[in-house]
Amino acid sequence: MQKKQVSRYSRHIILEEIGEIGQKLLRESTVAVVGCGALGNVIANHLVRAGIGRLRIIDRDLVELDNLQRQILFDEQDVGSPKSLAAQKKLENVNSEVEIEGVVKDLNPNNAEKILGDVNLILDGTDNMETRYLVNDVCVKKNIPWVYGGAVSTYGMSMNIVPQDTACLVCAFPYLPRAGSLPTCDTVGVLNTVPSIIASIQTTEALKILMKKEYNKELIVYDVWNHDFKNIKLKRNSQCKCCTDRNFEYLSAKKSERTTVLCGRNSVQIIPALESDIDLQHLAARLKKVGNVKLSPVHLVFETKEAAINIFKDGRAIVKGTDNETQARTIYAKYIGN
Numbered sequence: 001m002q003k004k005q006v007s008r009y010s011r012h013i014i015l016e017e018i019g020e021i022g023q024k025l026l027r028e029s030t031v032a033v034v035g036c037g038a039l040g041n042v043i044a045n046h047l048v049r050a051g052i053g054r055l056r057i058i059d060r061d062l063v064e065l066d067n068l069q070r071q072i073l074f075d076e077q078d079v080g081s082p083k084s085l086a087a088q089k090k091l092e093n094v095n096s097e098v099e100i101e102g103v104v105k106d107l108n109p110n111n112a113e114k115i116l117g118d119v120n121l122i123l124d125g126t127d128n129m130e131t132r133y134l135v136n137d138v139c140v141k142k143n144i145p146w147v148y149g150g151a152v153s154t155y156g157m158s159m160n161i162v163p164q165d166t167a168c169l170v171c172a173f174p175y176l177p178r179a180g181s182l183p184t185c186d187t188v189g190v191l192n193t194v195p196s197i198i199a200s201i202q203t204t205e206a207l208k209i210l211m212k213k214e215y216n217k218e219l220i221v222y223d224v225w226n227h228d229f230k231n232i233k234l235k236r237n238s239q240c241k242c243c244t245d246r247n248f249e250y251l252s253a254k255k256s257e258r259t260t261v262l263c264g265r266n267s268v269q270i271i272p273a274l275e276s277d278i279d280l281q282h283l284a285a286r287l288k289k290v291g292n293v294k295l296s297p298v299h300l301v302f303e304t305k306e307a308a309i310n311i312f313k314d315g316r317a318i319v320k321g322t323d324n325e326t327q328a329r330t331i332y333a334k335y336i337g338n
């Protein structure tokens, strides 16, 4: 057993920066990746190959054909499968020593502490600021370090957030940008090498933090196309409402039904106020009478003339074919009920 482990990680063990001690610390770590898109794919891949102990991969979406341009863990045959489970399956074949848990859920104020509260470190692979502020709230509250990352167009950013030591996300960016004010991969595109580079920087910083080494305390901004690299100094804000006042605005958001228009995808996501545990087989039998149904262990795809709906076991649904929230709610109520 010992011999097998040495050979698998030998290139890290002979590296001065990691060594036997570092490798042992990685082995004892539990890490979560929030979002399993282009960043999350590369992060999860590096962490599993590096031999961390446990990895939780959280993602709400299904693999789509236009993800394959940059999301390295997925193949054509994964299209239509939940991303976190497709990634789990691929990575279990890469390193069976790592305990990997794919979670098919939308991270929201109702479940964030439960999903993230027991890990040693969190990496950001999300595509929106609201979820990042939520992760920041959990991390500051529970004293968990996290590594922010983002990639769009030809550039990306990364920043380590270690509660009590560095600036938090709210210190650096005090206000949530207005919806539609930031460029997104859906609206301006993304060069497929950018997420790989940014995610590699994020993972390097995560390894340093897990191995209790010195880590970067600046905001890194890198334009890969123009080879323009900037380090921006950040300071803790002594009046920060999150890390000073401990006012966790995103985490304490009201629990209600939430709908989100999924930008650029002509889809609306609906999350019921209370998480349920739907009997998918039972629902499939009912819906078969009014449309086409495809069933997997964790979700069901239902198609009628008016829309296609992906329904997950916890009651969450993605209604495709509309970007109108009221219409999506109506379709949800009509076929799934409350």
Ligand SMILES: [Zn+2]
Residues within 6 Å of the ligand: 167, 168, 169, 170, 171, 172, 237, 240, 241, 242, 243, 244
């Ligand atoms: Zn702060």
